[in-house]
Amino acid sequence: MPRILKKFELVPKIHEIVVDAPQVAARAQPGHFVIVMADERGERVPLTIADYDQNAGTITLVLMVVGTSSAKLAAMAEGDELYAMIGPLGHASEIDRFGTVVMVAGGVGTAPIYPIAKALKQHGNRVISIQGARRAELLFWKEKLSAVSDRHIITTDDGSSGRKGLVTEPLKELLEDDAESIGCVYAIGPAVMMKFCAETTRPFGVKTVVSLNTIMVDGTGMCGGCRVKVGDQTLFTCVDGPEFDGHLVDWDTVLSRHKIYTAEEKCSLDRYIESRQLN
Numbered sequence: 073m074p075r076i077l078k079k080f081e082l083v084p085k086i087h088e089i090v091v092d093a094p095q096v097a098a099r100a101q102p103g104h105f106v107i108v109m110a111d112e113r114g115e116r117v118p119l120t121i122a123d124y125d126q127n128a129g130t131i132t133l134v135l136m137v138v139g140t141s142s143a144k145l146a147a148m149a150e151g152d153e154l155y156a157m158i159g160p161l162g163h164a165s166e167i168d169r170f171g172t173v174v175m176v177a178g179g180v181g182t183a184p185i186y187p188i189a190k191a192l193k194q195h196g197n198r199v200i201s202i203q204g205a206r207r208a209e210l211l212f213w214k215e216k217l218s219a220v221s222d223r224h225i226i227t228t229d230d231g232s233s234g235r236k237g238l239v240t241e242p243l244k245e246l247l248e249d250d251a252e253s254i255g256c257v258y259a260i261g262p263a264v265m266m267k268f269c270a271e272t273t274r275p276f277g278v279k280t281v282v283s284l285n286t287i288m289v290d291g292t293g294m295c296g297g298c299r300v301k302v303g304d305q306t307l308f309t310c311v312d313g314p315e316f317d318g319h320l321v322d323w324d325t326v327l328s329r330h331k332i333y334t335a336e337e338k339c340s341l342d343r344y345i346e347s348r349q350l351n
């Protein structure tokens with residue numbers, strides 16, 4: 073089973089995990105994800121392949137602790153083996169010559185944005201990245217993202233790093249300045265952030281790609297748990313995505329389906345915390 077080679081906390085509650093997974097690394101492309109299980113009774117957790125090294129046979133995952141299963145994964149140590157991992161899953165990102173691309177990353181969304189930005193840069197695009205977080209201490213991979221960007225703008229909600237405000241503000245300014253030159257905008261982060269990025273680009277008619285983090289179960293198109301409405305179609309994020317046209321996504325459904333298991337998730341986390349305290 074895939075072994076954890078390296079694991080450390082990047083910023084509070086966000087962990088970088090390097091996993092020995094040569095077969096996954098050999099086929100990984102930007103936009104792909106894996107589904108992992110910490111133990112036999114764990115949930116199946118989708119995580120983006122944030123980086124990969126085909127020579128070393130490793131993939132890098134960046135995990136934010138939000139509930140029971142992510143907490144179980146975060147509690148694993150270097151040398152431990154994951155119970156299961158499948159992937160790469162999903163469609164790879166479209167890596168084309170767009171001219172200028174604006175990559176908007178919110179919070180843990182920096183991890184999935186990075187490999188796409190890197191590939192778009194290598195493909196000859198001018199990459200402008202906008203990286204946002206609630207406060208300075210939650211920003212990670214600043215240097216990595218900056219290294220693959222021609223321009224790197226940081227925003228924080230409280231102004232503790234970069235400019236104070238939301239990622240949509242510099243995005244709007246870039247569009248007002250020269251929307252013609254922007255061939256594509258990528259936005260990855262919390263659903264509400266992606267929704268407002270899509271609303272910002274809509275009047276300018278600039279192609280906007282988002283990566284949806286819907287609740288998933290099997291990850292193979294069988295259960296319907298990850299379904300989303302995109303235009304007049306019902307699609308499955310796991311096999312049709314995870315990237316979709318942000319202007320066509322029905323954001324109200326995405327946002328309401330995220331909250332569907334809130335009571336069960338809270339109950340599960342309370343039980344997990346209690347069991348750790350007893351041990």
Ligand SMILES: Cc1cc2nc3c(=O)[nH]c(=O)nc-3n(C[C@H](O)[C@H](O)[C@H](O)COP(=O)(O)OP(=O)(O)OC[C@H]3O[C@@H](n4cnc5c(N)ncnc54)[C@H](O)[C@@H]3O)c2cc1C
Binds near residue numbers: 140285287
């Ligand atoms: C294709 C894909 C790629 C992803 N990539 C990453 C990644 O690279 N790094 C990362 O940290 N997370 C990523 N996620 C989100 C991650 O899978 C979830 O955060 C995780 O499954 C939550 O499990 P949990 O049991 O810890 O939390 P739960 O107990 O299930 O939920 C706790 C809280 O988190 C919210 N939540 C639950 N599932 C999701 C979700 N899928 N996305 C956002 N919020 C959720 C719930 O609404 C709830 O408030 C990805 C999701 C998808 C679908």
Ligand code: FES
Binds near residue numbers: 293309
């Ligand atoms: S996770 Fe079951 S259909 Fe996508």
